Amino acid sequence: MTPVLTGFDYRRVPVADGVSLNVAVGGTGSPVVLLHGFPQTHLMWRHVAADLASEHTVICPDLRGYGASDKPAEADSATYSKRTMAADIVALARALGHERFALAGHDRGALVAFRTALDHPRAVTHLASLDVLPTLDMWDAMHGTSAAVGFHLYLMAQPPGLPEQMIAGAPDAFFGYFLDIWANDPDAVPADVRAAYLDACRAAVPSIVADYRASAGIDVEHDQADRDAGNRLTMPVTVLQQDWGAALGFDAAALWRAWATDLRHSTVTSGHFMAEEAPSEIATAIRDLLAR
Template sequence: MTDFNIEGFTYDRIVGADGVKLNVAQAGEGPPIVLLHGFPQTHLMWNAVAQELKRNYTVIALDLRGYGDSDKPEAVSPQTYSKRTMAADVVKIATQFGYDRFAIIGHDRGALVAVRAGLDYPEAITHIGILDVLPTKDTWEVLHGVEAKVAWHLYLMAQPKGLPEKMINAVADEFFASFLDAWDPTGATFSPELRDHYVRMSKGAVPSIVADYRASASIDLDMDREDHASGRRLAMPVAVISQDWGSQLGFNPTEIWGAWAPDFTYEAINAGHFMAEEDPARITGFARQLLTR
């Protein structure tokens, strides 16, 4: 990694679904795979994994709208940061590279975009890899009691526009750093420079990050509920890898994912939330195994 770019990748700003320009990195040859980051990070979380995957695949890694070096439009409606809009960004960018069909692997927020892309564009998405998240509908359903305090930030950023942004801006360094530290059990996953980079980029994106989370407590939840009720499912192979949150929060992840994806695998591992950086070899193997299905 050099100057907070992935070394050997070509960078460009590419127009997404509604004129928003996204920061996109691309390298490699072979079947295409799109990598989507989570919170509070950027596409740089895929650095080590992307370097390995580009040996056999065309790798496209991007900053989601509202994050990193991508545009951060004002949330003029719930649709601005809905996962449907973000999924449309991804599909449009892939087609501009010449790919009508491609795989997606997403972490956290990016995994929610991957799920929505699979539901909305089943003809375009060949495989979906999910790192350490549940679908939006199920996330809200499993959070209950004192154990749900692990997701306190979801409730904060679900509040009406105004107060959450003010509260976070008042202690932005501490707010974003707290997740990088609390969700990294080794304490050594990030270099000081990369940790500071993630905090700095997130501080510059408070309104859009809050809008992203607010969408997950409103429009994204409504879409998930509608799809689930109608029997709409992920038609492509799906692989999920996560921490063992089920034992803490009292849910069965295989039942949850089985209700969304007839063809899926699930694995719980001993790792922190930022597993693509904590154990890139494990996640690279996860990706390769998925892509051979």
């Protein structure tokens, strides 16, 4: 049986033509939307969501192309652009009765959250980003042999065909590799949750690749346009990251300060899957953000 968020109600919510998202909703109070990363689903928030639901309405969707949400074919570069996925999230919140909401994202979900806050600043009251750089800065930061840690970014940036075929040839080995190397605490992702992640990824290879391909093309264009226009995040922003900036030779906090006028940037000691490895710390950080 696939794990679920205990005490949360599940529903499918239409957000665009032919696209509905699988979403878990629980708790009462001001809304907080939590967006998952790769290679995960909304289940990555299971501890944090339960914690925050004592004070907030917590909304945990599977992103377009992931988990049990719809996976439209990649018609063009916009299908899985972060702008399109951000519009999904705003439509989801509105369908659930929320014109304004706080937003936290991890990894791929953090890129969607970043774009949502830039494109829909009146909708996003607070923004939390977990262990990622904005797309434009990420590509600028990756260089030399240190960029080998992001080999998957370059693989999935290739034109349609080869990356999908290669990954589909051994999906559990590919996606499981990241679950293994990115976790400091292997027990943070129990066997049933790991199996659910792998099942979901195995069924979503084309859409996951399309998501990453967009980040090497149209998402960069959108970020560059905002940078050229001087657009910035004006809501309170919290960024939590591992200290990989030092290893890759850049100042992550400085990169984020260029985007956010009200920023708190902190490093954490957990691995990449910090919402599963250090859930109390992450829930506290989100509460502190919401108090600003």
